[in-house]
Amino acid sequence: MTDTDQATITITPEALAQIHELRLEEDDADRLGLRIEVVGVRGVDYTYDLAFQLLDEVSSDDLVVRAGDLDVVIPSDDVEKLTGATIDSPSIPGQPGLVLRNPNRPDLGPQDGPIELTGEIPDQVRQLLEKRINPAIAAHGGWADLVEVQGDTVVVELGGGCQGCGMAKATVTAGIEQTIREHIPSITRVVDITDHQAGENPYFDPV
Numbered sequence: 001m002t003d004t005d006q007a008t009i010t011i012t013p014e015a016l017a018q019i020h021e022l023r024l025e026e027d028d029a030d031r032l033g034l035r036i037e038v039v040g041v042r043g044v045d046y047t048y049d050l051a052f053q054l055l056d057e058v059s060s061d062d063l064v065v066r067a068g069d070l071d072v073v074i075p076s077d078d079v080e081k082l083t084g085a086t087i088d089s090p091s092i093p094g095q096p097g098l099v100l101r102n103p104n105r106p107d108l109g110p111q112d113g114p115i116e117l118t119g120e121i122p123d124q125v126r127q128l129l130e131k132r133i134n135p136a137i138a139a140h141g142g143w144a145d146l147v148e149v150q151g152d153t154v155v156v157e158l159g160g161g162c163q164g165c166g167m168a169k170a171t172v173t174a175g176i177e178q179t180i181r182e183h184i185p186s187i188t189r190v191v192d193i194t195d196h197q198a199g200e201n202p203y204f205d206p207v
Contacts, residue, residue: 033071
């Protein structure tokens with residue numbers, strides 16, 4: 001466990017108050033730090049997991065920094081990815097939760113030309129979603145997640161601006177399906193199981 005006084009990540013006073021309030025509901029609250037971990041990529045951004053962790057169980061390789069009066073635990077592999085990030089309260093007054101604003105972006109590689117896919121078919125589909133498909137539809141505030149692979153069929157679920165979007169069918173057939181079929185010939189069909197009736201903020205709303 002490495003301690004440093006240099007702020008790798010910043011927590012605003014409003015967000016810090018929320019975190020302390022949540023921590024008080026946990027056992028051994030005084031022994032807990034906030035662990036922030038990068039767990040994946042969605043669109044052109046990282047995705048994160050925030051959880052309380054006992055400080056005496058922190059790995060010797062992890063970084064522990066002070067944000068206000070809170071110990072923040074960052075896995076060693078994620079330090080560079082999170083340097084300069086800020087945890088804040090939502091900009092809408094009264095809205096619960098926390099917002100992580102990160103100036104860093106994942107390296108998705110070149111967005112054209114050949115792409116090397118590895119692993120089993122589901123692994124290859126996830127790589128395509130992460131490196132090609134989601135960066136393309138992120139401009140619309142949306143993303144696609146892999147649900148499963150059934151034989152020659154890929155099942156996906158759309159989120160963000162793609163949920164409830166009148167152009168979702170075109171996005172799946174002309175975009176996602178075409179890209180997957182080009183790179184993985186054994187896949188012949190992509191099925192979208194998104195509940196589009198539940199979409200609250202589609203990029204395009206049909207009239």
